[in-house]
Amino acid sequence: MIRSMTGFGRASNDNGRLGFNVEIKSVNHRYFDLNIKLPRNLISLEEKIxxxxxxxxxxxxxxxxxxxNVYDSSTTNVNLNKxxxxxxxxxxxxxxxxFNVLDDISVSLISKFPDVITVTQNEEDLDEISSLLLKPINExxxxxxxxxxxxxxxxxxxxxxKLTNIEELLVNVEKRAPYTVENYRNKLEERIKDLLVDNQVDEAKLAMEVTIFADKSCIDEEIVRLKSHISQFKSTLSKNEPVGRKLDFxxxxxxxxxxxxxxxxNDIDIVHCVLDIKNEIEKIREQIQNIE
Structure with missing residues (x-):
């Protein structure tokens, strides 16, 4: 099952003396980027988290x-850096x-500066705190x-x-493709006749010109490859693992x-179909940016 990269979760846990509230949110990103905001006294648990x-x-x-949330102060130490x-x-x-400014120096002001007052956990309680915290994190x-x-x-x-739409459009392209060369031959023959006085067309040269055009305009290989990519996309989409990057490729x-x-x-009907195909592909490309 594929996952979006957008989500939110919340959980809490406490043991009567100490409690934790955890909120987690995620958005799309090219890689895995984890940011943790936790109390300074628990910084030693960051790597485990x-x-x-x-x-x-x-x-x-x-x-x-x-x-x-501290309900029992015996589990913590409040330290003053004098x-x-x-x-x-x-x-x-x-x-x-x-600067001759007003003197508003106060205990409240100084206590708010970084590291003047710190809170630490008793070392012997860290294992218990770790278990208490990891439970709501996992939830x-x-x-x-x-x-x-x-x-x-x-x-x-x-x-x-959208893939189904692309496949249907591709069927229309396949049906139309054989007529492209024939239409080119007819139009070329008409132009040549307009230029010639006796309307006599050199069939050999005409056939050669049409063959060259057919080689240049042949889209059979591209259609086969596009079908193959669609099949591969569907198969990848059904995998039970992160596939976002592969789908992007x-x-x-x-x-x-x-x-x-x-x-x-140079066939207007094929061009219209391909433009619709490209439009669907672009919509898919935008959507898979949010797939893990």
Missing amino acids: RKEVGNKIKRGKVDIFITQ GLAYNYCECLKQIRDD AVDTMLSMREKEGARLKEDIEG IVHEMNREANTINSKS
């Missing part, structure tokens, strides 16, 4: 927001004196993946409809064959 999430998600820009607080205070005084990820799978199923159905090849058919054709 990355590994846990990376086992489930292979592509997309993913943001995780973690908030902590030296740093003193330096901040002295800098503020220097600014006050040098939020699973919720998001469920959303991505539902969106992926919708994308798959829509893309398959295949749709590029489909577009290239359509361009070649268009450049070789």
